[in-house]
Amino acid sequence: MQINQSWIGNKEVRLVIDATEKFGGEIRFVGGCVRDNVLQREVHDIDLATNLLPEQVIDALEASNIAVIPTGLKHGTVTAIINQQPFEITTLRHDIRCDGRHAEIEFTSSWQADASRRDFTFNALYADKYGNVYDYFDGLGDLKQRKLSFIGDPESRIKEDYLRILRAFRFHADICIGKISDKxxxxxxxxxxxxxxxxxxxxxxxxxxxxxxxxxLVSTLVSMQECGVLQKIIPDKISCHVLSHKVLSVVDPIVKLALLLRTAIAHRKSIGEYMSSFLRLSKKQKKKLMFILKNSIPTDLSEKEQKRYICLFGLELYKDIIKVCCIEAEKDVSEIQEYILFADSCFIPDFPISGSDLQNIGYRQGKYLGESLKMIKNYWEASSYALKKDELISYAKSLLRKKNREDIL
Incomplete structure (x- = not known):
């Protein structure tokens, strides 16, 4: 088979290939870029393999004035950077010892040996600069059948790296049709x-x-549940079918995770805290997850109410929570899209008053200042955000005068 895509011959790719070949090396595209090309999907990351040793790859790239970063020398990987585009280049290798998490490797000159250490047949495809595909384990046949096959015995390959359990389900959801084999x-x-x-x-x-x-996705998650894998990640009973809504095809994974966790028996805050820690979420990811777990809004909103929630939550978080709540309320795609279109077209200015503004007209720091700021913001929202700063200051002064009169009485 031969693939023919523009990225094979683009300027940056050619520079990497030429630099390697000038140094006497052989180099091929490998893995996802070849697999996705065969599937006629968009190619994102271009990875390459070579028979040159890592130090030789560095010398070859530097000799051609290509920036290079030794990103994983221990495992034979360096990264070439051309016009801000990264290319990972890894020396052919085979595993000599694995403990389920880490592999001790040895460099080789054999392409088949390098292919044999990879997990699934369709991830062990290589292509040269002419687009000729090298297939050592019938990965093309499995792609044609949309079938998941380990290279070798599944149990042995999983024991080499337990992450392959999750990768098996991920690639099945992304590529395959039908059920995963019982084996x-x-x-x-x-x-x-x-x-x-x-x-x-x-x-x-x-x-x-x-x-x-x-x-x-849903059928794959159900399979993960049935064979006891999903419970090792989300330790609670959840309903995977909540993710069957069509609008979710373009939704952030954090939102999908939150939807799953909202079906859990456990207290939402506790399961959210656990998952944030277990998955080592960033502060930003945790904040988003916990926000969706803690909040709910009605799903029959007037334009005025929509604006209020957008102002309260911010545009992006509002769009996340309205999708989540509409899905739970079994709203159809068109209803959800109406909310999203309105949110995207809705301009809400920044609230023009701050606590400092109130202190400047006589408010004292304390509880009443905070309460007044909230009242002024509600007044501003009720005007459909039309009131200007000077008008809000006038309203704030009237509130303060009223408060002072009450205190005297």
């Missing part, structure tokens, strides 16, 4: 308990990639 499911079930030995970051990355899938 793979049984192997995943037997070793599911070892998922806890993996780092939270690795689990998070795989789960977010899985949650980014659309067509077969």
């Amino acid at each position: 793979i499911l049984n192997a995943c079930n037997r070793h599911a308990w070892m998922i806890s030995s993996l780092s939270g970051e690795r689990i998070r990355d795989e789960m977010f990639k899985l949650l980014s899938c659309s067509d077969h």
Whole structure:
């Protein structure tokens, strides 16, 4: 088979290939870029493999004035940077020892040996600069059938790296049709308990990639539940079918995770705190997850009410929570899209008054200042955000005069 895509011959790619070949090396595209090309999908990351040793790759790139970063020398990987575009280049290798999390590798000159250490047949495809595909384990056949196949015995390959349990489900959701084979499911079930030995970051990355899938996400999550894998990540009973809504095809994985967790039996705050820690979420990710778990809004909103919630939550968080609540209320896609279109077209200015403004006209620091600021903001919202700063200051002065009269009485 031969692939023919513009990225194969683009200027940056050619520079990397030419630099390697000038140094006497052979270099091929590998993995996802070849697989996705065969599937006629958009190619994002371009990874390459070579028979040159890592130090030789660095010398070859530098000799051609290409910036290079030794991103993973221990495992044979360097990254070439051309016009701000990264290209990972990894020396051919094979595993000599694995403990389920880390692999001890040895460099080789054999392309088949390098292919044999990869997880699934369709991830072990290579292509040269002419687009000729090298397929050592019938990955093309499995792609044609949309079938998930390990290279070798599933159980042995999983024991080499337990992350392959999650990768199996992720690639099945993304590429395959039909059920995962019983042999793979049984192997995943037997070793599911070892998922806890993996780092939270690795689990998070795989789960977010899985949650980014659309067509077969729900059935894949159900399979994960049935074979005891999903419970090792989300330790509570959840309903996967909440993610079957069509609007979710373009939704952030954090939102999908929140939807799943909102179906859990556990207290939302406690399960959210646990998942944030287990998956090593960033502060921004945790804030978003906890916001969606803690908040709900009505799903029959007037334009005035929509504006109030947009102002209260901010545009992006409002769009997240309205999707979540509409999905739970079983609203159809058109209803949800109406809310999103209105939010995107709605301009809400920044609230023009601050606590300092109130102090400047005689307010004292304390509880009443905060209460007054909230009253003034409600007054501003009721005007459909039309009142200007000087008008709000006048209103604030009237509130203060009223308060002073009450205090005297």
